[in-house]
Structures are given as C-alpha cells and as structure tokens.
Amino acid sequence: MQDNYRREIDYLRVSVIDRCNLRCFYCMPEAGVELKGCNDILRYEELYKIIKAATELGISKVRLTGGEPLVRKESLLK
Numbered sequence: 001m002q003d004n005y006r007r008e009i010d011y012l013r014v015s016v017i018d019r020c021n022l023r024c025f026y027c028m029p030e031a032g033v034e035l036k037g038c039n040d041i042l043r044y045e046e047l048y049k050i051i052k053a054a055t056e057l058g059i060s061k062v063r064l065t066g067g068e069p070l071v072r073k074e075s076l077l078k
C-alpha cells in the first residue's frame with residue numbers, strides 16, 4: 001500500500017477514545033472537543049477487524065492511542 005507520493009504505508013495509528021483527563025494545548029483546544037457517546041465509538045471487536053484487515057493490506061505496525069486509552073470504559077489493560 002502506498003500514498004500519493006509512492007511512500008510505503010506500513011503504520012496504522014488507532015485512536016481508541018476521544019477522551020482524556022489532560023489538556024495538552026496541541027491536542028485539546030480551550031473550547032474543548034465534541035465528545036462521542038459510548039455507542040458512537042468502535043467496539044474492540046470492530047477495532048480488531050479493522051486492524052486485521054489493515055495487516056492484510058501491508059500494515060506491520062499498529063499504535064493504539066487516544067485521547068487517553070485508560071479512561072475507556074473497558075480498558076485494554078485490565
């Protein structure tokens with residue numbers, strides 16, 4: 001898989017939640033962000049399907065990120 005500049009795409013960054021209890025200026029604007037409801041974000045099973053499909057297209061590195069993944073209702077690190 002390549003981008004429009006013929007660079008190989010082998011890296012996927014997955015945001016598991018839009019919430020975070022910190023307010024880093026480069027990520028969270030002062031006015032805040034419109035948060036999604038629990039039913040509007042992907043379930044873990046859906047994330048898994050997307051990541052699996054991406055690996056079949058050549059993705060070899062996946063980074064789970066947020067917001068803050070640990071504030072997700074069912075944290076990945078239980």
Ligand code: SF4
Nearest residue numbers: 020022023024027067
């Ligand atoms: S998600 Fe990361 S960068 Fe954004 S406010 Fe939280 S800690 Fe800061």
